[in-house]
Amino acid sequence: MKLSIGLEGSANKVGVGIVTDKGDILANVRRTYVSPPGQGFLPRETAKHHQQHVVPLIAEALKQAKIDPEQLDCVCFTQGPGMGGPLCSVAVAARTVAQLWKKPLIPVNHCVAHIEMGRLVTGASDPVVLYVSGGNTQVISFTQGRYRIFGETIDIAVGNCLDRFARLLNLSNDPSPGYQIEQLAKQGKQLVELPYIVKGMDVSFSGLLSFMEEQLDDWLKRYTKADLCFSLQETVFSMLVEVTERAMAHCGQKDVLVVGGVGCNERLQSMVQTMAQERGGQAFCTDERFCIDNGAMIAWTGLLQYLYGDCKDISETGCTQRYRTDTVPIPWRTEYFSSSEKLSNP
Structure with a gap:
């Protein structure tokens, strides 16, 4: 061993x-x-x-x-x-x-x-991967020996967007600002229309965040913090689900694996699961561990x-x-490599 x-x-x-x-x-x-x-x-x-x-x-x-x-x-x-x-x-x-x-x-x-941790703990074999965290936002699929990026953020990561909005609302960072937004969003009742920025297979969050910052003082007179958190989640997660589904269609895959810190969000998991099931597949998600x-x-x-x-x-x-x-060779994904290309264990 x-x-x-x-x-x-x-x-x-x-x-x-x-x-x-x-x-x-x-x-x-x-x-x-x-x-x-x-x-x-x-x-x-x-x-x-x-x-x-x-x-x-x-x-x-x-x-x-x-x-x-x-x-x-x-x-x-x-x-x-x-x-x-x-x-x-x-x-x-x-x-x-x-x-x-x-x-x-x-x-x-x-x-x-x-x-690889997501594949290990969920048993997902060859899914499209939605990787969402504070520093990264990518839609990924394995092909020709590497994890290829089919779509990504062109500016800030989705987790960074959520974290920075939590700062504007002066929410606690314990255990994380994204968690605080998620809990508030569950209480939201009004959906505020926000910029929806999808460019082909890529997404953008910085303009959306700037727009919300500019409108925040006025909005807080008309909406609750819960409404704004709910609206932000619904908008950015819809953007992510759209580009993920497009990658699944392009790659001919039915399953999706959600990884990264934002992947703990139950609303995101629910939206991805609904999309995958409508395509006859399954969403693989893990918890905060x-x-x-x-x-x-x-x-x-x-x-x-x-x-x-x-x-x-x-x-x-x-x-x-x-x-x-996509710069990292993945030799252990043996469905791609022929027997002559595989390396034997030491």
Whole structure:
């Protein structure tokens, strides 16, 4: 049995996970940096938070998994994309323990890790992927050995749009601004007409957010905060469902997998499920344990890379804030590779 430990710290969550090559999650612990209401999380403060918590989390994960470092086969960490300071803080910890424990070091693409964790915990085989988070919004499908992006945001991510509107309303960031918007939206009764910006297979949220900011003072005299949160969710999620369905039609696929932090939203899950069922398919969704950034997704994806010989020298493990999903070869998706192209496990 192969074992890996994964360290995640691309945004405001630092997590450590331990998994086996059978997909068993032995540990998945994390801590979240929560900024004051009305404020976002800044790279410097977030990096300090990760530096304070990453070592205790490693110890906690090892204890929870009931293993010693000697039993691990590799150390995995998020190489990007993400915020520079937090990424580097956790990468330093990963490099340090890899050298202390004399283990191979595996840098992992954060976006690919979300997809592979979603496939693992839901059992989804070959779905179109709707990846929605604070930093990324992409519609993805696997073809010709890679995860190809069929549509994406052309400016800010949907999670960033929700978070920034929550700041305008001065909502709490605990446990997350998107969660606060979701709860308020359940109480909304009036749908306010908002800009709906879909450009082919891509979406745009910055103009919508600016429009709401300009109208906010006037709207709050006529509508409740719940109405505005409800309207925002309905609009941006409809945009996402539209481009996802178009990708499914283009790729000839009936199933869809929703991943990323915004994928926890029950309203989004319901809308995607309705669309998939109307197409004769199914929507695969997970809860906050696996949608939100976590160490287990890094450990699992890194272990897949390790089993296919993708080990890096420490000099090749620099972090990058921009690391495209479609630049990563995916050799473990064996439905594409012929037997002669597959690599044998070590």
